[in-house]
Every structure is written in C-alpha cells, then in structure tokens.
Amino acid sequence: MTESGKPILYSYFRSSCSWRVRIALALKSIDFETVPINLIKDGGQQFSEEFQALNPMKQVPALKIDGITIAQSLAIIEYLEETRPTPRLLPQDPKKRAQVRMISDIITSGIQPLQNLSVLKQVGQENQLTWAQKAIRPGFNALEQVLWSTAGKYCVGDEVSMADLCLVPQVANAERFKVDLTPYPTISRINKTLMALEAFQVSHPCRQPDTPPELRA
Amino acid sequence: MQAGKPILYSYFRSSCSWRVRIALALKSIDFETVPINLIKDGGQQFSEEFQALNPMKQVPALKIDGITIAQSLAIIEYLEETRPTPRLLPQDPKKRAQVRMISDIITSGIQPLQNLSVLKQVGQENQLTWAQKAIRPGFNALEQVLWSTAGKYCVGDEVSMADLCLVPQVANAERFKVDLTPYPTISRINKTLMALEAFQVSHPCRQPDTPPELRA
Numbered sequence: 001m002t003e004s005g006k007p008i009l010y011s012y013f014r015s016s017c018s019w020r021v022r023i024a025l026a027l028k029s030i031d032f033e034t035v036p037i038n039l040i041k042d043g044g045q046q047f048s049e050e051f052q053a054l055n056p057m058k059q060v061p062a063l064k065i066d067g068i069t070i071a072q073s074l075a076i077i078e079y080l081e082e083t084r085p086t087p088r089l090l091p092q093d094p095k096k097r098a099q100v101r102m103i104s105d106i107i108t109s110g111i112q113p114l115q116n117l118s119v120l121k122q123v124g125q126e127n128q129l130t131w132a133q134k135a136i137r138p139g140f141n142a143l144e145q146v147l148w149s150t151a152g153k154y155c156v157g158d159e160v161s162m163a164d165l166c167l168v169p170q171v172a173n174a175e176r177f178k179v180d181l182t183p184y185p186t187i188s189r190i191n192k193t194l195m196a197l198e199a200f201q202v203s204h205p206c207r208q209p210d211t212p213p214e215l216r217a
Numbered sequence: 218m219q220a221g222k223p224i225l226y227s228y229f230r231s232s233c234s235w236r237v238r239i240a241l242a243l244k245s246i247d248f249e250t251v252p253i254n255l256i257k258d259g260g261q262q263f264s265e266e267f268q269a270l271n272p273m274k275q276v277p278a279l280k281i282d283g284i285t286i287a288q289s290l291a292i293i294e295y296l297e298e299t300r301p302t303p304r305l306l307p308q309d310p311k312k313r314a315q316v317r318m319i320s321d322i323i324t325s326g327i328q329p330l331q332n333l334s335v336l337k338q339v340g341q342e343n344q345l346t347w348a349q350k351a352i353r354p355g356f357n358a359l360e361q362v363l364w365s366t367a368g369k370y371c372v373g374d375e376v377s378m379a380d381l382c383l384v385p386q387v388a389n390a391e392r393f394k395v396d397l398t399p400y401p402t403i404s405r406i407n408k409t410l411m412a413l414e415a416f417q418v419s420h421p422c423r424q425p426d427t428p429p430e431l432r433a
Contacts, residue, residue: 056361057326058354068311072325075317082310094298095284101291108321109288110273113329122350134338142272 007032007065010054012039013208013215016112016169018061020073022203023165028084032063036210039117074108077162089162096157099150103143103163107170111139115173132177140174140184143167147186154190160197168194172205223248223281226270228255229424229431232328232385234277236289238419239381244300248279252426255333290324293378305378312373315366319359319379323386327355331389348393356390356400359383363402370406376413384410388421 009025009032011018025032037045037060045051046058055062055071062071066083070076081089090097113119114135123131150156155163171191174181181188194200201207206217225241225248227234241248253276254261261267262274271278271287278287282299286292297305306313329335330351339347366372371379387407390397397404410416417423422433 056358057322058358059326066311068314070314070318072318072321074325075314075321078317079310079314082313094295095282097298098284098286098291098295101294102286102288105288105291105324106273109290109325109329110275113325114335119330122347131338139273142274145272 007063008035009033010035010037010051010060010062010064011208011210012037012060013205013211015039015060016173017059017073017108019169019172019203019205020165021061021063021076022208023168023199024077024080024089024162026199026203027087027089027160028080030080030084034209036208038210074104074162074166077165081162087160089160089165091156091159091161099156100161100163103146103150103155104166106139106143106146107163107166110142111136111170112173114139115177129177132173133179136170136174136177136179140179140181140187144184144186147190151186151190153193160194164190164194167191168200223279224251225249226251226253226267226276226278226280227424227426228253228276229421229427231255231276232389233275233289233324235385235388235419235421236324236381237277237279237292238424239384239415240293240296240305240378242415242419243303243305243376243381244296246296246300250425252424254426290320290378290382293381297378303376305376305381307372307375307377315372316377316379319362319366319371320382322355322359322362323379323382326358327352327386328389331393345393348389349395352386352390352393352395356395356397356403360400360402363406367402367406369409376410380406380410383407384416 007030009021011022011034037051039046046060052058054069057071061073061076062069063076070079077089090100115132120128120132147155152158154160155167167187168191171187205211206215223246225237227238227250253267262276268274270285273287277289277292278285279292286295293305306316331348336344336348363371368374370376371383384407387403421427422431
C-alpha cells in the first residue's frame with residue numbers, strides 16, 4: 001500500500017478482467033492508485049520477477065488492499081462486497097445471488113479464459129480471430145438464453161450486480177474480435193443501459209492512466 | 218423430483234461435477250444423480266432437453282429448491298448460503314478472499330483451458346501437449362500461492378471451497394500425465410484430502426455412471 005494508504009490496482013487498460021474490478025471500485029467510490037502492467041511491452045511486464053511475486057499467475061488484475069494482495073477479479077470483487085458493502089453488488093436473496101454468480105462464472109470461466117492473451121498467443125496470429133469468435137459465440141448464445149429468465153433492467157433484476165461488471169467488458173472483447181451482436185439483443189440492451197452509468201464510463205479502457213494517446217477518449 | 222431431493226446433472230469424470238459432489242457429501246445433502254454422458258450419442262449435453270436446463274451445455278447443473286443452478290462455484294456458494302454447516306468458506310473476509318482466489322485460479326485459470334470442448338478443437342494428436350500447457354503454469358502459480366495460505370489444507374486448517382477445486386484438478390493433471398514432483402504442497406494437500414470420506418464417496422470411480430472397468 002502506498003504512503004497515502006490507498007489501495008493499489010495492478011491493471012492493463014484493455015484487460016477486461018481489470019475493467020471488472022475498476023467498475024466495482026468506481027461503484028463503491030473507493031479511491032485507488034493504478035500501477036499499469038503492460039501485457040505486451042518488454043515481452044509482457046506481467047512476467048517481471050517483481051510482479052510474479054505479487055501474483056504468481058502473472059495476470060492482471062491484482063489489488064493491494066488492507067495489507068493483503070488479492071488476484072482473480074471475482075475474488076477481489078467479492079472481498080470488496082464483504083468489506084465495503086454499499087452499494088451492494090450482490091442481491092440479498094440466495095437464489096438471485098446464485099443467478100448473479102452463475103452469469104459471472106459463465107463469462108469469467110466459460111468465455112474469457114478461452115480467448116485471453118496467453119491462449120491466443122498459443123493458437124498463432126493467423127488463427128486468433130476465428131479462435132476468439134469460437135470462444136465467444138457459444139458463450140453469448142448461452143448467456144442470451146439465461147438472461148431471458150433473469151434479466152430486468154440489468155442482468156439480474158433491476159439492480160446493478162457483479163454479473164453486469166462481467167458483461168460489459170466481455171461485450172467489448174466481442175466487439176474487438178468482430179463478433180456480430182445482432183443475435184444477442186438482450187446482451188446488447190443491457191450493455192447499452194450499463195454504459196450510460198458513470199462507473200462504467202470512468203473505468204472504460206479509453207480513460208485509463210495507461211491508455212495509449214491514439215485510443216484515449 | 219417426487220421425493221423432493223435435489224437432482225445433480227453430472228458426468229463421472231467431469232472435474233467440475235466432482236467439486237459439487239464433494240460439497241453435497243460434506244454437507245450431508247441427499248441427492249439424485251442424472252448422468253449426462255459427454256461422449257455418448259455425440260454428447261448428451263447437446264440434447265434439447267439438457268440445453269433447456271443449462272444453455273451452456275455443460276455439467277454440473279443442480280436442481281434444488283425449485284431452481285436450476287449451473288457453474289460449479291455458483292452452486293457451491295448457494296449451498297454454503299442455504300446449508301451453512303459445515304462451513305466451506307472461512308469467516309474472515311481476507312481468508313475468504315484467499316479461498317475464492319485459489320478456487321478461481323483453478324476454475325478460470327486452468328480447467329477451462331483443458332476442458333472437453335477446447336481439447337476437441339485442438340485435435341486429438343495435440344491434446345496431451347495442450348492440456349499439459351494449460352495445467353503446468355497454473356500449478357506453478359498455485360504451488361506458490363499455497364506457500365502463503367496453506368495449513369493442513371489449501372487455506373489454513375479447515376476444508377474449504379478451494380480444496381473442493383484442488384482434488385479434481387489434480388486428478389485431471391494425473392490423467393494428462395503431468396508430473397507432480399514440482400508441486401509438493403499441492404500433492405501433500407491432495408493426499409490429506411483424499412483420506413476424507415466426502416472426497417472418496419464423490420470420486421469418479423464410485424459414481425452411478427462409472428463404467429464397470431473403472432469402478433472401484
């Protein structure tokens with residue numbers, strides 16, 4: 001933790017996993033400092049000895065807070081929820097909480113890891129677009145169907161939840177990999193509604209300390 | 218569900234299903250198994266009936282209390298919140314974060330990269346190498362994380378959700394011929410856990426759909 005005592009977020013502007021946590025910090029009005037970790041430069045700064053000591057998975061995000069370091073975006077978000085409970089990111093009812101976690105896990109286990117940087121590096125540059133699309137489409141097919149039962153204004157009912165924090169960055173990934181979103185009207189509608197909220201804007205990849213000048217909003 | 222028992226849609230060898238089976242055993246929750254064979258008939262997870270239950274077309278899924286939940290950790294957290302004893306998450310938020318972090322390393326950082334659908338995509342001749350490439354960096358990281366968190370089990374001395382994720386992933390590693398010598402902490406904890414009844418009764422070799430030649 002810095003001299004100011006603020007939490008420190010290790011983040012990459014374009015990392016969808018980092019974006020999830022940035023949204024949570026913004027929604028809960030938690031002031032923090034960013035230490036950018038460039039996943040491409042210098043062979044990938046996540047591979048430095050210093051960062052590996054912080055997060056042996058060599059991935060972003062990681063959050064230094066309250067004297068500990070937590071990695072894995074949902075573990076971070078659930079910790080924030082338990083220690084800074086307002087505004088809430090998980091409903092009170094256990095069945096709705098299960099829906100929020102199910103949707104979050106569909107994205108964070110079922111889609112994103114299959115198209116993350118290290119996997120794409122393994123399939124080779126000429127295969128990356130096709131591979132990423134193959135990772136995203138079945139997941140979005142499933143998600144669209146799940147949302148028919150759970151969604152109100154947002155992914156689960158009418159309150160912003162952890163599921164929404166996972167959805168928006170994953171839609172941005174889909175757009176980056178040229179996935180046509182026409183088959184997913186519910187996902188698109190909810191994404192649009194969320195992007196109107198301040199927390200989703202201030203945390204956007206185009207507004208980060210490490211956003212390259214040409215991508216800055 | 219005439220008896221009112223929960224119904225678990227499971228495949229004997231699915232590590233994700235095994236996590237939930239351990240939780241149900243630890244919490245002494247009586248349930249019925251509906252086996253979903255991921256290989257037979259082109260994969261029973263692709264049936265219209267099962268797709269309606271779980272649009273992700275994966276196991277496990279649990280029908281309980283009038284709802285159906287998919288995604289193993291979402292299921293386990295629901296069981297924890299509605300059947301809180303014995304506990305699977307510590308009380309302290311920092312230790313809970315460690316449990317969730319370790320669980321997520323496995324359920325997001327390792328297993329999805331070597332699951333059935335990904336392996337189908339890389340082709341049979343590449344499967345072993347691909348799976349090993351998925352598991353080794355994750356186990357390297359996990360071994361390091363456990364130096365700070367582990368006692369008798371993954372986090373301290375109480376069995377937690379992290380342990381439910383660890384054992385099935387070690388079984389995956391063994392299946393894909395990953396040498397476990399570089400991971401003594403993982404191996405020790407796995408051995409300690411496998412001595413517990415809940416981890417044995419839920420084992421792939423003791424399921425209703427275990428093929429006769431693999432049955433314990």
